[in-house]
Amino acid sequence: MMYGRGLRGLALATAFTITVAFALVFFYAPLDANQGFIQKIFYIHVPLAITALCGFVFGGVLGAIHLRTGDRKWDIRSYVAIHMALIFGVGTLFTGTIWAKASWGHWWVWSDPTLTSFLIVMLLFATYQPLRFSIEDPERQSRYASVFAIVCGAFVPLNFLAVRLAQAYVHPRVLTLTGGNLPGSMRLTLLVSMVGIALLYVTLWKYEMAAKSTRMQVRALRRLLLGEDSVAPPKRSAAPS
Amino acid sequence: MSLFAVAPALPLHAAGKYVAGAYIVFLAIVLIYVAIMATRLARTERELTELRRDVEERRRQEAEGSDPSDPSARSGRSDREREPVA
Amino acid sequence: MREGSREEQTPGTWRTAGAVLRKDLLLELRGLDTLPAMVLFAIVTFVIFHFGLNQATIAGQEAAGVLTVTLLFAAMLGINRLFVAEREQGGFDAFLLAPVDRSALLIAKATALFLFLVVLEVVAVPAFGLLLLGPSLGPRLPGLIAVLALGDVAFAVIGTLVSAIAVQTRARDLIGPIIGLPLLLPALIAVARGAGPLLAAQGSGSPPGKWVAILALYDVVFALLSYAVFDFLLED
Numbered sequence: 136m137m138y139g140r141g142l143r144g145l146a147l148a149t150a151f152t153i154t155v156a157f158a159l160v161f162f163y164a165p166l167d168a169n170q171g172f173i174q175k176i177f178y179i180h181v182p183l184a185i186t187a188l189c190g191f192v193f194g195g196v197l198g199a200i201h202l203r204t205g206d207r208k209w210d211i212r213s214y215v216a217i218h219m220a221l222i223f224g225v226g227t228l229f230t231g232t233i234w235a236k237a238s239w240g241h242w243w244v245w246s247d248p249t250l251t252s253f254l255i256v257m258l259l260f261a262t263y264q265p266l267r268f269s270i271e272d273p274e275r276q277s278r279y280a281s282v283f284a285i286v287c288g289a290f291v292p293l294n295f296l297a298v299r300l301a302q303a304y305v306h307p308r309v310l311t312l313t314g315g316n317l318p319g320s321m322r323l324t325l326l327v328s329m330v331g332i333a334l335l336y337v338t339l340w341k342y343e344m345a346a347k348s349t350r351m352q353v354r355a356l357r358r359l360l361l362g363e364d365s366v367a368p369p370k371r372s373a374a375p376s
Numbered sequence: 377m378s379l380f381a382v383a384p385a386l387p388l389h390a391a392g393k394y395v396a397g398a399y400i401v402f403l404a405i406v407l408i409y410v411a412i413m414a415t416r417l418a419r420t421e422r423e424l425t426e427l428r429r430d431v432e433e434r435r436r437q438e439a440e441g442s443d444p445s446d447p448s449a450r451s452g453r454s455d456r457e458r459e460p461v462a
Numbered sequence: 463m464r465e466g467s468r469e470e471q472t473p474g475t476w477r478t479a480g481a482v483l484r485k486d487l488l489l490e491l492r493g494l495d496t497l498p499a500m501v502l503f504a505i506v507t508f509v510i511f512h513f514g515l516n517q518a519t520i521a522g523q524e525a526a527g528v529l530t531v532t533l534l535f536a537a538m539l540g541i542n543r544l545f546v547a548e549r550e551q552g553g554f555d556a557f558l559l560a561p562v563d564r565s566a567l568l569i570a571k572a573t574a575l576f577l578f579l580v581v582l583e584v585v586a587v588p589a590f591g592l593l594l595l596g597p598s599l600g601p602r603l604p605g606l607i608a609v610l611a612l613g614d615v616a617f618a619v620i621g622t623l624v625s626a627i628a629v630q631t632r633a634r635d636l637i638g639p640i641i642g643l644p645l646l647l648p649a650l651i652a653v654a655r656g657a658g659p660l661l662a663a664q665g666s667g668s669p670p671g672k673w674v675a676i677l678a679l680y681d682v683v684f685a686l687l688s689y690a691v692f693d694f695l696l697e698d
Contacts, residue, residue, distance in 0.1 A: 157399075172391035176398040183402070202694050226405050230398040237394035259644035266641065269631035279627055282691045283641070286623065289687055290645055297648035297676055301655060339409065346416050353423050360431050 136208070138345035142338070149338045152331035156324070164324040173237045178324055180230040182332035183223050184249055188291055190220025190336060191260060195288020198281035210277040211375045213284050215343045217263055219336055224257050245302075252298040259287055267373040277375055347374075475563040482557075482570035487577070489547065496543050497578055500536045504586040507532045508593045519596035526657035529590050530650055533583065533610075534617065538639045540578050541621040544571055545629040558696060568622060568692040576618035583610055595661065602660045605669045609656040612677040616649035619681065623688045626695045652677040 160178045167174035194216035201209035231250045236242050245251055266283060270276040358366050490496060511528050512518075520528060548554050557567055587606070591599035599606075620642055628638035656673035 172395060175395045179398055179402050202691070222405060222409065226402055229401045229405075233394055233398045233401070237391060255644050255647050259641070262637070262641045262644075265633070266627070266631065266637055269633045269637060271632070275630065278694055278697065279630065282627065282694055285691055286684075286687055287645070289683065290648075293680060293683060294648050297651050297680075300672060300676065301651050335406070342413060346413060346420070350416075350420055350423070353420060353427060357423075357427050357430070360427070361434060365430065 136348070138341050138348055142341050142345060145334065145338045145341065149331065149334040152327065152334055156328040156331040159324040159327055164321050165318070170238060173234065176230055176234040176237070178328045179332075180227060180234055181249075181325065182329045183230060184227040184253065185329065186332050186336045187220045187223035187227055187253075188256070188295075189333075190216055190223060191256065191291050192288045194220060195284045195286075198284030198288070201277065201281045202285070207277060207375065210281055211347060212344065213281060214267075214375050215340055215347070217260060217284060219340050219343065221257070221260055221263075222339075223332075223336060224253065224260070227253055228257065248295075248299045248302045251302070252295045255294055255298070256291055259290065263287075264373045267375075268371070271371055273375065280375075475566045475569070478560075478562040478566035479569040479573070482567060483573050486570065486574040490574075490578070496540055497581060500539050500578065500582050501585045503539055504532050504536045504582060505589050505593075507535065508586075508590055512594060520594055521596040522662035523654070523658035525590075525595055525661040526654045528594065529587070529661075530613070530654040530657065532590075533579070533586065533613075534643075534646065534650055536582055536586070537575075537579055537617045537621060538642065540575055540582075541625045541642060542628075542635050542638050544575060544622060544625040549629045554696065564693050564696050565689055567696065568626075568688060571625075572618045572622040572688075575621050576614050579614040579617055580611075583614070597661065597663050605660045606657060609653055609660070609669045609674065609677070612674065612681060613649055613653035615681045616653075616677065616684065617646065619685050619688050620645050620649070623684075623692070626692065630695075649677060649680050652680065 156178070160175055164175070164178070166172060194213045197209050197213035197216055201207070201213055228250070231247070231253065232242050235244045235247065235250065243250075263280070263283060267276050267280050270279055354366055508528075511532070515524075515528075548557070557564070587610070588599065624638050624642040624645065627641065628634050631637050652673045656669040656677065660669055
């Protein structure tokens with residue numbers, strides 16, 4: 136499958152949307168009454184968070200398709216989806232701690248349910264690569280990784296529910312703005328930023344798939360043209376090949 | 377209802393640094409990823425070049441026919457390495 | 463595994479699960495290598511907590527936390543050993559060759575782990591009441607049993623799934639806990655928060671419904687999920 140097709144248009148759309156989003160953040164969205172300028176981090180932190188979580192669930196869905204069809208390409212798609220979601224998750228954690236430091240003076244606060252749930256999810260998905268790496272047989276690796284992706288993808292919403300409930304009555308003021316109180320201009324800015332970050336995720340996913348697919352085709356071509364022994368056997372790795 | 381802060385939580389010059397930090401972290405992550413992809417792209421390009429060279433080498437050996445393992449047949453390789461690839 | 467009447471061609475799922483379960487329980491009774499270790503570990507951990515927290519008695523949420531965490535880590539010991547016999551003595555291959563429903567293995571192992579946890583708690587909870595808990599255990603026992611039972615189902619289901627994944631990897635004993643512990647966090651939260659009000663000095667006898675509901679939901683979701691994916695772990 137050609138992953139490069141449409142990639143340029145997608146990348147341009149992403150760049151455009153994110154630029155517009157940042158412009159809205161700094162020139163259009165009003166200052167928050169409570170947190171002032173600090174609140175602007177919200178417009179990058181929340182879209183990163185939501186995209187990462189959706190990415191993990193997306194990875195789970197792709198893993199399910201892999202198990203159902205047995206076609207290895209779905210495992211590669213699942214791997215890349217989870218990989219990207221992990222990167223976006225790291226971004227979420229970084230922006231979240233900066234927000235916590237600016238708002239509360241501490242680099243980490245347990246009172247924010249988003250951050251806490253995120254930490255748990257990241258701790259879980261951080262085991263994805265070690266798990267893959269510790270299974271040498273490639274077919275089994277793909278299969279077990281897909282099982283992991285499905286179970287952990289289902290885990291994400293449950294985890295958020297549990298953590299949110301656990302912290303509901305402990306701290307009255309939390310970092311996240313409740314969705315219902317958001318004025319229109321802020322909501323629009325958030326929406327545009329959401330779309331931009333989501334587009335970024337899709338673009339990077341496609342980009343990574345194109346790179347992987349190209350490398351695989353080069354290897355396959357080498358095998359085809361020069362015979363089986365001209366290709367070095369792949370080293371043990373966590374990535375599907 | 378005025379949404380403009382009467383007294384922002386942090387004075388602007390202090391708050392600005394944190395906000396800038398957050399957005400810079402985001403930018404850094406994206407750019408680091410681009411750099412990693414650039415390295416991968418370079419590697420793929422190199423693999424393709426090698427592949428092309430090896431295929432041409434193999435074709436040349438088959439065209440010459442007689443002795444594919446003749447060491448003198450390999451002398452042409454250095455010429456091919458300098459061949460520009462479009 | 464062909465027991466029962468001659469009319470049956472292949473044993474049903476429950477019969478197979480029962481057979482595997484009986485085998486595991488017999489093995490444990492004869493060998494006694496997992497359960498005593500789990501119990502001892504739990505009791506030693508209570509002593510460690512006494513010194514670590516430097517308190518004579520604890521109550522309320524603190525007590526619930528200590529109890530739940532100890533049980534969780536003791537469960538990890540059991541989880542690491544769950545499929546070891548199958549792996550080392552070819553039990554997986556034998557199971558795959560037999561004309562049985564593969565989910566029976568999941569049911570059997572999860573039930574075995576659940577039973578191990580119940581036996582663990584029969585010893586560990588009174589020990590906890592004796593060593594660390596401030597308020598008396600008796601009146602709180604029914605509510606506590608309900609919460610712990612639901613928690614055990616969660617530990618058993620996730621534990622079996624994670625153990626089946628881990629047993630095929632190279633870093634067997636490590637992969638199990640690092641995947642299992644984050645996955646079990648919502649269950650841990652629910653058990654600890656559910657037991658917290660129970661163990662408080664003026665605690666009522668019934669656990670907060672919210673947490674019981676979450677535990678039940680968690681159990682159902684992951685039991686169904688495990689059932690759906692387990693087959694794929696057993697394929698050769």
